[in-house]
Amino acid sequence: MRTTTSRGLQPNxxxxxxxxxxxxxxxxxxxxxxxxxxxxxxxxxLAGPAALLYCxxxxxxxxxxxxxxxxxxxxxxxxxSWVGRTLHPFLGFLSGWALVFAATVFMVAGSLPAGSLTxxxxxxxxxxxxxxxxxxxxxxxxxxxxxxxxxxxLTVRAQLLMSGVEMAILLAFVLAAVAHRDRxxxxxWSWFGLGHFHGPEGFAAGALIAAFYYWGWDVTSNLSEExxxxxxxxxxxxxxxxxxxxxxxxxxxxxxxxxLPADRILSAGPNVLAVLGEEIWPxxxxxxxxxxxxLSTVATLETTLxxxxxxxxxxxRDRTLPSALGLVHPxxxxxxxxxxxxxxxxxxxxxxxxxAGSVQRILRDAVSAIGLQIAFxxxxxxxxxxxxxxxxxxxxxxxxxxxxxxxxxxxAFMLWAFVESLGELSTTALAIGLGGLAAGLxxxxxxxxxxxxxxxxxxxxxRRALAAAGxxxxxxxxxxxxxxxYATDF
Numbered sequence: 001m002r003t004t005t006s007r008g009l010q011p012n013x014x015x016x017x018x019x020x021x022x023x024x025x026x027x028x029x030x031x032x033x034x035x036x037x038x039x040x041x042x043x044x045x046l047a048g049p050a051a052l053l054y055c056x057x058x059x060x061x062x063x064x065x066x067x068x069x070x071x072x073x074x075x076x077x078x079x080x081s082w083v084g085r086t087l088h089p090f091l092g093f094l095s096g097w098a099l100v101f102a103a104t105v106f107m108v109a110g111s112l113p114a115g116s117l118t119x120x121x122x123x124x125x126x127x128x129x130x131x132x133x134x135x136x137x138x139x140x141x142x143x144x145x146x147x148x149x150x151x152x153x154l155t156v157r158a159q160l161l162m163s164g165v166e167m168a169i170l171l172a173f174v175l176a177a178v179a180h181r182d183r184x185x186x187x188x189w190s191w192f193g194l195g196h197f198h199g200p201e202g203f204a205a206g207a208l209i210a211a212f213y214y215w216g217w218d219v220t221s222n223l224s225e226e227x228x229x230x231x232x233x234x235x236x237x238x239x240x241x242x243x244x245x246x247x248x249x250x251x252x253x254x255x256x257x258x259x260l261p262a263d264r265i266l267s268a269g270p271n272v273l274a275v276l277g278e279e280i281w282p283x284x285x286x287x288x289x290x291x292x293x294x295l296s297t298v299a300t301l302e303t304t305l306x307x308x309x310x311x312x313x314x315x316x317r318d319r320t321l322p323s324a325l326g327l328v329h330p331x332x333x334x335x336x337x338x339x340x341x342x343x344x345x346x347x348x349x350x351x352x353x354x355x356a357g358s359v360q361r362i363l364r365d366a367v368s369a370i371g372l373q374i375a376f377x378x379x380x381x382x383x384x385x386x387x388x389x390x391x392x393x394x395x396x397x398x399x400x401x402x403x404x405x406x407x408x409x410x411x412a413f414m415l416w417a418f419v420e421s422l423g424e425l426s427t428t429a430l431a432i433g434l435g436g437l438a439a440g441l442x443x444x445x446x447x448x449x450x451x452x453x454x455x456x457x458x459x460x461x462x463r464r465a466l467a468a469a470g471x472x473x474x475x476x477x478x479x480x481x482x483x484x485x486y487a488t489d490f
Contacts, residue, residue: 010333023241026216028300044206047196051206061410065385067235072465077314078221085460097440102373103308107346109366111137177255204420208371312338372433382411
């Protein structure tokens with residue numbers, strides 16, 4: 001069983017509760033609802049709750065796959081390492097590249113709404129300016145870049161503050177929405193059925209958008225080298241986090257369906273939560289939910305930066321990208337070259353976004369393109385888990401269900417949504433999504449020819465890995481005793 005915690009990143013920084021907070025913040029509840037609700041409604045209408053439900057079921061299969069793979073290979077690269085060691089190094093590299101590319105695009109897709117909403121709090125007329133929104137969003141991005149550069153301890157403290165306030169606001173509005181008396185539409189259980197989808201293509205489009213809602217929980221795996229007892233903690237935190245955000249997403253999507261007419265949802269675009277807040281609590285509600293969205297956006301920028309920089313760190317360490325990306329700052333124990341590289345790339349994209357058109361159009365194309373990347377690398381991870389555990393699947397019905405059938409279902413669903421949605425997406429979204437994947441072929445070919453050891457992997461097999469762990473169980477006091485500084489451990 002391989003662990004890489006001695007190769008530079010600081011181990012045991014994050015406790016159990018910290019990691020759960022990271023999983024929730026990675027999915028960015030308020031941001032995902034604000035940025036994606038109108039997009040989802042435009043694609044599937046009142047079937048938004050159904051899309052979230054039917055995507056959550058296979059998504060839990062992918063979460064189980066990540067949890068099981070994290071038990072036998074602790075690696076900041078997560079799917080990049082697991083897919084490479086089970087399926088093929090080429091697929092592993094493309095899996096890591098898809099995450100890196102999607103996360104870099106998200107820096108703009110996430111920062112633009114933060115900039116626009118910040119301007120809206122000052123003067124609503126300013127929020128319509130894409131260049132101004134890009135400039136303010138870039139300032140938020142640079143602030144989070146500095147926090148991530150400062151180390152995992154500083155990062156988790158900032159995350160606890162931002163996510164704590166965000167969750168308090170969102171939960172208060174869930175309760176207020178239940179008590180609200182004015183209704184645009186009566187609640188209907190058919191919103192959770194299949195009748196509102198327009199064929200398989202419409203279902204696939206809804207599933208791809210719903211996947212974007214959930215995306216980000218896997219930051220727990222990218223932080224595994226810095227997490228206490230990560231073989232258990234990373235998977236547990238992801239399961240708890242996805243379950244929590246699923247309930248939040250469904251509650252708010254139902255509230256939007258009930259309280260807002262269709263034309264208001266579509267015209268609101270990324271401001272749909274502010275419109276919902278005004279409906280529930282006129283004068284104050286809109287501003288409070290705007291604050292929640294800003295906090296959520298900034299929080300998920302932080303977790304996305306953690307994901308992409310840890311992935312680049314792992315790839316630099318394996319020399320499948322420039323080895324400088326694997327360097328760690330001697331004081332902060334952070335991959336500072338990877339942080340700087342992501343910052344430079346994102347600022348270039350900010351400059352392009354400032355001249356690209358409306359915030360709403362950029363968001364629509366970016367969400368769809370990122371959805372393609374997510375479906376690709378999640379789908380590969382599900383297959384990798386089945387391959388790694390294949391010799392153990394028939395030992396019990398539980399192993400077969402949780403280690404084989406469910407991850408494989410999740411993988412099949414993600415890859416089906418990837419293929420089925422290709423005919424539905426705009427040319428821009430396809431160019432970003434597929435073009436981003438294709439761009440990864442260039443560095444893959446270069447570093448494969450240079451002879452990186454990553455392309456000659458030790459095969460990942462759960463039977464051998466778990467047997468080795470049993471033979472070499474930790475016996476030193478430091479591996480078993482509870483450190484008093486980790487008050488967030490359960």
